[in-house]
Amino acid sequence: MPIAFVCVTTEPASMAEVLKALKAVEEVEEAEMVYGIYDIIAKVKGDSIASLRKIIIERIRKIDKVMATTTMMVVKSE
Amino acid sequence: MPIAFVCVTTEPASMAEVLKALKAVEEVEEAEMVYGIYDIIAKVKGDSIASLRKIIIERIRKIDKVMATTTMMVVKSE
Amino acid sequence: MPIAFVCVTTEPASMAEVLKALKAVEEVEEAEMVYGIYDIIAKVKGDSIASLRKIIIERIRKIDKVMATTTMMVVKSE
Amino acid sequence: MPIAFVCVTTEPASMAEVLKALKAVEEVEEAEMVYGIYDIIAKVKGDSIASLRKIIIERIRKIDKVMATTTMMVVKSE
Amino acid sequence: MPIAFVCVTTEPASMAEVLKALKAVEEVEEAEMVYGIYDIIAKVKGDSIASLRKIIIERIRKIDKVMATTTMMVVKSE
Amino acid sequence: MPIAFVCVTTEPASMAEVLKALKAVEEVEEAEMVYGIYDIIAKVKGDSIASLRKIIIERIRKIDKVMATTTMMVVKSE
Amino acid sequence: MPIAFVCVTTEPASMAEVLKALKAVEEVEEAEMVYGIYDIIAKVKGDSIASLRKIIIERIRKIDKVMATTTMMVVKSE
Amino acid sequence: MPIAFVCVTTEPASMAEVLKALKAVEEVEEAEMVYGIYDIIAKVKGDSIASLRKIIIERIRKIDKVMATTTMMVVKSE
Numbered sequence: 001m002p003i004a005f006v007c008v009t010t011e012p013a014s015m016a017e018v019l020k021a022l023k024a025v026e027e028v029e030e031a032e033m034v035y036g037i038y039d040i041i042a043k044v045k046g047d048s049i050a051s052l053r054k055i056i057i058e059r060i061r062k063i064d065k066v067m068a069t070t071t072m073m074v075v076k077s078e
Numbered sequence: 079m080p081i082a083f084v085c086v087t088t089e090p091a092s093m094a095e096v097l098k099a100l101k102a103v104e105e106v107e108e109a110e111m112v113y114g115i116y117d118i119i120a121k122v123k124g125d126s127i128a129s130l131r132k133i134i135i136e137r138i139r140k141i142d143k144v145m146a147t148t149t150m151m152v153v154k155s156e
Numbered sequence: 157m158p159i160a161f162v163c164v165t166t167e168p169a170s171m172a173e174v175l176k177a178l179k180a181v182e183e184v185e186e187a188e189m190v191y192g193i194y195d196i197i198a199k200v201k202g203d204s205i206a207s208l209r210k211i212i213i214e215r216i217r218k219i220d221k222v223m224a225t226t227t228m229m230v231v232k233s234e
Numbered sequence: 235m236p237i238a239f240v241c242v243t244t245e246p247a248s249m250a251e252v253l254k255a256l257k258a259v260e261e262v263e264e265a266e267m268v269y270g271i272y273d274i275i276a277k278v279k280g281d282s283i284a285s286l287r288k289i290i291i292e293r294i295r296k297i298d299k300v301m302a303t304t305t306m307m308v309v310k311s312e
Numbered sequence: 313m314p315i316a317f318v319c320v321t322t323e324p325a326s327m328a329e330v331l332k333a334l335k336a337v338e339e340v341e342e343a344e345m346v347y348g349i350y351d352i353i354a355k356v357k358g359d360s361i362a363s364l365r366k367i368i369i370e371r372i373r374k375i376d377k378v379m380a381t382t383t384m385m386v387v388k389s390e
Numbered sequence: 391m392p393i394a395f396v397c398v399t400t401e402p403a404s405m406a407e408v409l410k411a412l413k414a415v416e417e418v419e420e421a422e423m424v425y426g427i428y429d430i431i432a433k434v435k436g437d438s439i440a441s442l443r444k445i446i447i448e449r450i451r452k453i454d455k456v457m458a459t460t461t462m463m464v465v466k467s468e
Numbered sequence: 469m470p471i472a473f474v475c476v477t478t479e480p481a482s483m484a485e486v487l488k489a490l491k492a493v494e495e496v497e498e499a500e501m502v503y504g505i506y507d508i509i510a511k512v513k514g515d516s517i518a519s520l521r522k523i524i525i526e527r528i529r530k531i532d533k534v535m536a537t538t539t540m541m542v543v544k545s546e
Numbered sequence: 547m548p549i550a551f552v553c554v555t556t557e558p559a560s561m562a563e564v565l566k567a568l569k570a571v572e573e574v575e576e577a578e579m580v581y582g583i584y585d586i587i588a589k590v591k592g593d594s595i596a597s598l599r600k601i602i603i604e605r606i607r608k609i610d611k612v613m614a615t616t617t618m619m620v621v622k623s624e
Contacts, residue, residue, distance in 0.1 A: 033213075057465070071270070073463050082347070114269070153422070168378045295481055304504060348619070386578045387521050403607055
């Protein structure tokens with residue numbers, strides 16, 4: 001199953017709100033606030049590359065107060 | 079013919095819309111959504127350095143919902 | 157006592173105003189405007205990891221005209 | 235339990251080898267090769283902030299062929 | 313005389329306008345649009361460190377449509 | 391067919407040599423030296439995600455004088 | 469008195485050693501290991517801009533196992 | 547006449563040496579040590595795009611102790 005880590009930058013005052021919205025997305029397996037250059041790291045799973053794309057582009061990136069995302073696709077190892 | 083790769087960051091919710099606008103620019107030979115630190119990579123060709131500048135600065139950068147661009151000019155090899 | 161360096165990017169015209177607001181936060185031990193990729197570096201101390209989190213996320217990041225922050229937690233050495 | 239995401243850059247030819255070494259560290263709960271600006275993301279858990287520090291600085295950063303690491307500490311939410 | 317290179321990021325559609333405003337600042341010795349991660353590089357000279365600070369923070373950063381600046385102070389060599 | 395843009399940083403004196411080696415890889419459809427934060431951009435095609443992974447990790451990253459790579463996977467649009 | 473924050477990246481296995489060497493430099497008022505994109509932040513004071521330059525370029529940057537430094541000069545506020 | 551700003555990162559202990567070598571290149575109009583994410587900024591002029599390429603790739607990047615360069619081509623304004 002395709003997996004991606006999505007690093008999210010939020011409007012500075014809205015981390016908690018974005019975190020909550022991310023956790024409400026069923027395919028977001030895990031989402032954590034972090035200290036560093038990104039504000040939140042989310043681990044996302046899709047049934048296929050196509051569904052993963054949909055979740056990231058049509059749902060995560062459209063969450064209000066998300067300013068930018070950087071997606072790191074997991075390299076399938078076998 | 080001068081060529082450049084233009085890496086585009088869009089407003090998070092507007093990737094598809096910006097991609098469409100980029101593809102409508104005749105000199106944009108190719109434009110692809112990508113996962114990573116940029117949202118879209120476009121390959122642009124101009125008749126001259128001057129026309130390439132015009133396309134990037136006066137057309138691509140003025141597309142609505144484009145937040146930032148990073149241009150990598152191709153090094154002519156001969 | 158947990159310590160963090162918080163690197164702040166402000167709206168370009170509002171550095172002095174944000175600096176003043178940062179200095180008004182009791183737990184901000186030091187705050188300096190700097191030249192470079194960030195605009196202000198602040199050193200913040202909390203009674204606990206939990207209180208440090210509160211200061212950064214609920215106070216510093218909510219200061220008006222703060223555009224982004226990057227937090228570097230100090231590694232406790234003993 | 236304190237948690238961190240450690241983003242690892244390896245010597246270009248040695249990703250698989252570093253991944254294997256990371257997975258052999260007991261406290262590394264998960265480690266994945268990724269496409270993007272980092273080569274591997276590892277999720278690390280420690281009994282305490284002190285033990286987490288030890289794992290990252292004395293074990294992960296000392297793995298052969300690791301070129302650089304960027305650590306993002308998870309913000310404890312309660 | 314203290315010198316700095318100020319790398320400027322502008323709103324995408326407003327490079328020409330910001331360039332013009334920069335060139336109107338007397339202490340800006342040179343300003344050039346560039347391709348790359350910044351949009352404009354300006355070389356600024358001040359009578360003193362204090363006056364250089366004033367030009368950068370109170371004039372350049374306050375130009376309309378400037379989104380961010382990164383200042384690189386020249387290291388005096390003697 | 392899965393596609394990726396691979397941005398390559400080479401040892402400073404070895405760009406031409408790495409470019410030549412990249413062009414010798416059959417799946418590298420295009421490779422160009424560029425001015426900017428990366429040295430070479432290569433467009434790579436694989437029969438499958440698995441074969442693309444192989445080309446990037448086992449061939450491109452193992453080219454001598456390659457210092458680092460950043461891979462941007464193209465988002466399949468349908 | 470001119471002040472700078474020097475962000476230091478060390479060889480991954482040598483943070484503790486570099487930290488010790490930094491702390492041995494008299495003008496280094498404070499040096500802390502941090503989690504994030506840099507490994508150590510040092511605060512340095514010089515009698516003059518010229519002496520600060522000497523400390524950074526001729527002493528800190530010459531410490532063994534230092535891979536890179538990014539210096540952020542503090543903007544004098546009066 | 548084509549112009550580029552070349553931002554140079556040197557081995558930490560070798561800034562002065564690289565600066566001297568850069569200044570010995572006839573087409574390097576100006577070269578300055580700077581504080582920030584790069585170590586030296588050089589302004590380079592060539593008779594043509596082709597000769598500029600030669601200077602950057604075959605001379606500047608081949609200077610001993612240069613670790614990386616980022617080139618920003620000046621956008622010709624007329």
